Amino acid sequence: MTGRTSLTIVLAAGEGTRMRSSTPKVLHQVAGQSLLAHVLGAAPAGEGASLAVVVGPDHQPVAEEAKRARPDAATYIQHERLGTGHAVLAAREAIAKGADDLLIAFGDTPLISAETFARLRAPLEAGAALAVLGFRAGDPTGYGRLLVEGNQLTAIREHADATPAERRIDLCNAGLMAFDGKTALAIIEKIGNANGKSEFYLTDAVEVVRAMGLQATVIETGEDEVRGINTKAQLAEAEQIMQARLRKAALDAGVTIVAPETVFLAADTTFGKDVTLEHYVVIGPGVSIADGAVIHAFSHLVQAAIGKKASIGPYARLRPGTMVGEGARIGNFVETKAAILEAGVKVNHLTYIGDTHIGAGANIGAGTITCNYDGFNKHKTLIGAGAFVGSNSSLVAPVNIGAGAYIGSGSVITRDVPDDALAFERSPVVVKDGWAKRFRDEKAAAKKLK
Numbered sequence: 406m407t408g409r410t411s412l413t414i415v416l417a418a419g420e421g422t423r424m425r426s427s428t429p430k431v432l433h434q435v436a437g438q439s440l441l442a443h444v445l446g447a448a449p450a451g452e453g454a455s456l457a458v459v460v461g462p463d464h465q466p467v468a469e470e471a472k473r474a475r476p477d478a479a480t481y482i483q484h485e486r487l488g489t490g491h492a493v494l495a496a497r498e499a500i501a502k503g504a505d506d507l508l509i510a511f512g513d514t515p516l517i518s519a520e521t522f523a524r525l526r527a528p529l530e531a532g533a534a535l536a537v538l539g540f541r542a543g544d545p546t547g548y549g550r551l552l553v554e555g556n557q558l559t560a561i562r563e564h565a566d567a568t569p570a571e572r573r574i575d576l577c578n579a580g581l582m583a584f585d586g587k588t589a590l591a592i593i594e595k596i597g598n599a600n601g602k603s604e605f606y607l608t609d610a611v612e613v614v615r616a617m618g619l620q621a622t623v624i625e626t627g628e629d630e631v632r633g634i635n636t637k638a639q640l641a642e643a644e645q646i647m648q649a650r651l652r653k654a655a656l657d658a659g660v661t662i663v664a665p666e667t668v669f670l671a672a673d674t675t676f677g678k679d680v681t682l683e684h685y686v687v688i689g690p691g692v693s694i695a696d697g698a699v700i701h702a703f704s705h706l707v708q709a710a711i712g713k714k715a716s717i718g719p720y721a722r723l724r725p726g727t728m729v730g731e732g733a734r735i736g737n738f739v740e741t742k743a744a745i746l747e748a749g750v751k752v753n754h755l756t757y758i759g760d761t762h763i764g765a766g767a768n769i770g771a772g773t774i775t776c777n778y779d780g781f782n783k784h785k786t787l788i789g790a791g792a793f794v795g796s797n798s799s800l801v802a803p804v805n806i807g808a809g810a811y812i813g814s815g816s817v818i819t820r821d822v823p824d825d826a827l828a829f830e831r832s833p834v835v836v837k838d839g840w841a842k843r844f845r846d847e848k849a850a851a852k853k854l855k
């Protein structure tokens with residue numbers, strides 16, 4: 406942009422009752438990130454850009470999420486829910502600071518992009534007092550209709566107040582607006598509540614602008630970008646659209662995705678070069694995958710950092726705090742949590758690794774369990790570089806297995822094992838020659854007599 410300063414106000418004081426949920430609407434997630442965080446991520450940021458979020462009176466979690474997603478956000482409380490025009494004025498103090506551009510966005514439109522925010526600001530530079538984002542709705546029911554004469558926007562008519570002829574208009578108000586900062590506050594303060602709902606409609610700003618002899622205009626975008634979320638069905642639709650976008654972005658960045666329609670990504674997933682994702686991989690928030698790593702089919706990853714050329718799955722579950730070193734391998738039916746696996750570690754089958762640090766090159770046999778929880782506290786397991794843990798061992802934490810140590814299969818290890826030592830724990834093996842045959846013969850004979 407052109408060095409104009411901006412204030413973006415995101416309205417998030419809605420109750421979202423149609424979600425039928427005790428979670429505030431804007432905290433529902435799309436691609437592992439709250440609706441609000443998506444909008445805040447698209448809003449202008451950096452030098453000259455300030456941000457305000459309007460939240461409901463008992464919505465502390467919404468205010469916290471705003472701060473988490475954008476630490477520069479100021480939050481304002483709308484004490485009574487009297488409409489979108491009223492909500493904007495909850496942030497009057499921020500508006501009064503007089504940014505060049507005032508942008509208003511809704512917290513429930515997670516698919517909005519940064520480019521669209523920029524596009525909407527352009528008409529202000531050309532002298533418009535207000536630019537409204539419009540779209541052609543497949544089904545316009547419920548949306549405000551944009552009344553246009555030539556290239557001028559003359560009014561926005563809310564669905565409830567529209568005449569039958571106006572209801573046939575499919576050009577709708579997306580909710581995103583940009584005001585020239587010089588006149589914004591004067592315009593919004595003039596909005597009244599003389600409508601069917603006695604609400605202060607932000608949309609009435611258009612008629613105020615016209616009455617002041619100023620200009621309002623429309624910038625159009627596609628419907629998918631401005632879908633508002635009011636129901637769980639709409640949330641699921643938005644997820645689909647977002648997943649399609651994320652898959653395309655990953656493919657464009659060079660990730661090999663064998664069956665993109667089966668793979669789910671998070672908004673913050675990062676990829677190195679030559680990464681492969683096989684079928685049915687699900688990636689939650691906080692995952693990074695470095696160059697050359699392969700995530701095999703049916704794996705589930707959340708908050709995990711995958712090193713270069715590592716191999717994960719098929720059927721692996723990587724939970725928060727997992728770090729997999731270069732060339733390490735995690736195989737089928739392995740679960741990890743708060744686990745650091747250094748380079749070249751192998752955990753190939755049927756294993757739980759929790760609260761554990763494994764040194765480079767160690768080999769963890771099939772069925773190994775780190776027993777990290779005693780019902781009250783979690784404890785750590787440390788396994789040194791090059792150690793070999795035999796199959797079906799239980800490592801009862803807190804416990805240290807030294808570098809290069811060897812654990813015999815089937816052991817329950819309850820105390821520390823020094824470097825290069827052998828530790829095992831098992832009963833003697835009893836072998837009775839011919840016993841099985843005698844047993845079978847006796848049983849078979851007894852059955853025949855019956």
Ligand code: UD1
Binds near residue numbers: 563
């Ligand atoms: C609004 C628009 C409509 C537009 C549609 C697009 C108005 C009057 N109507 O209708 O023209 O087509 O969005 O999705 O603006 N909010 C508050 N405080 C309030 C009221 C609302 O913070 O007092 C917030 C909500 O949390 C929501 C946003 O403002 O994020 C929009 O409110 P909502 O009730 O969803 O408006 P719509 O009826 O969808």
Ligand code: MG
Binds near residue numbers: 513633634635
């Ligand atoms: Mg809405």
